Amino acid sequence: MPIRKKDRTTAISKSIETGKRHPLHYIDSRRYVQHNVNLGDGLGPLLRFFDELPEGSSKVNPVRAFEDGDISFAHIEYHLHGYGHVAGFEVHRWEDDRIVEHWDNLEPVPEEAGSGGRTVFDGPTEPTDLHRTASNKRLAERFVREVLVARAVEALPEFLAGGEFAQHSHRWGDGVEELKRLLTTDDGEDATVHHTLHRVLGEGDFVLTMSEGTVGGVHSALFDLFRLSEDKVVEHWEVVEPIPPRDQWQNDNGKF
Template sequence: MLSELSNKEKVFKLLKGIETGDPDAASVVNENRYVQHNPHTGEGSLGLAELFKQIARTGPKVTMVRAFEDQDFVFAHMKYEFSSVKAAFEVFRFEDGLAVEHWDNLQPLAGPNPSRHGMLDGPQQSSDLHLTETNRTLVREYVNEVLINRQLQRLEDFVSGTGFIQHNPEMRDGVASLHEALSLRENDRYALTYTTLHRVLAEGDFVLSVSEGLWRDTHSSFYDLFRVQAGKLVEHWDTIEPIPPRSQWKSDNGKF
């Protein structure tokens, strides 16, 4: 029964329904209150049903790599094999046991990176649940101070100087590579610019930040997943997705 499942298990049921065609998967969603923030997808359950139907024709495969709960939110890290292969973050908000709001961020799967890490490998289970709020605060401060305000001299206040594992497909392990990426300039502008932090979700040592900004002059959404250990960021996964112009949105809900 649906009521016996955790919200995390409900998200797995819903997303796996893309692959299996399980007609009961849609029962996870409150059809009357569902708010869709993917700008490529129409409003409400009808838009979701149309999307699932379209994807089903490609013989999709859905893999939930890791998933976490933060009060009424579930955030999951996924591998989608549709017409192409993508890494994705999915975020759902629940009310009264049903999903009522959805955000996501997808990027074509690439890699391994120069340190031989893929976009999805690494630890999958959270720990240190008693440190959830401490770790959330750490990531929020890191994003605001280092990524948005570009206080790069503070990098090692937040990031482990001895064991930072990087899953971004273009970067290598260590603080130096991160510093290089944040310092990179193209056409007299920074290639990567964070402007706004929208949300920070956490379960134990895993923390997801949702931000927007510019990647090589393209308005983009940044989902950054961090693993925290002993008060330092020790591992990082991410997806970067262009945000289409408002004229192309299929609803007025916005990406965030």
């Protein structure tokens, strides 16, 4: 049985820990486009990053992984040499069974769980309701555009079931009232504002949205993972990373 694209994505991340580089053969070295603006374009800078990690210095835990057409994406827990405990999303685009494009978002993991008592990783991991992928993607896209970007607080009942909203972000609390507070707050170090939705990916009841906005006034990439059930958004994970000034980018491809 062929190895699934999402399993290849997790294998590439896992090779940071194992030191085995054969999963990197999934990457097309001739066409590889890098959107991590802290790395140079192409395969060479990625190989140097792997090679500069001391043997046995890092641990990698793939928490959940998904596929959407020619895209595979994964939610990863890292303990990286020089970076510490990090949450990340890794996103790969495939052509001719090779990876030709990569996006990611990385954020240090807080020492304490959020106000809801959940960590940034726990919760369901396997996609279900695969027949509802398309409708769940449409609903999550509308939720981001209408609620998180346009801040239409009055639309919340359409997307959330009563007061239920399981939150894994250390910035947000559980429930609808906390989300309302977030949507009506524009200042403070954790004030989160979505400006532009760039991409929507999904498999079954999980949908990842890749957006641009600000956190505490800092230009940031906001990757939000939603779980949906019976046409409602019921759970949320996120990884937020500041986008450095343009003159500090190591490639010209942009974050998105």
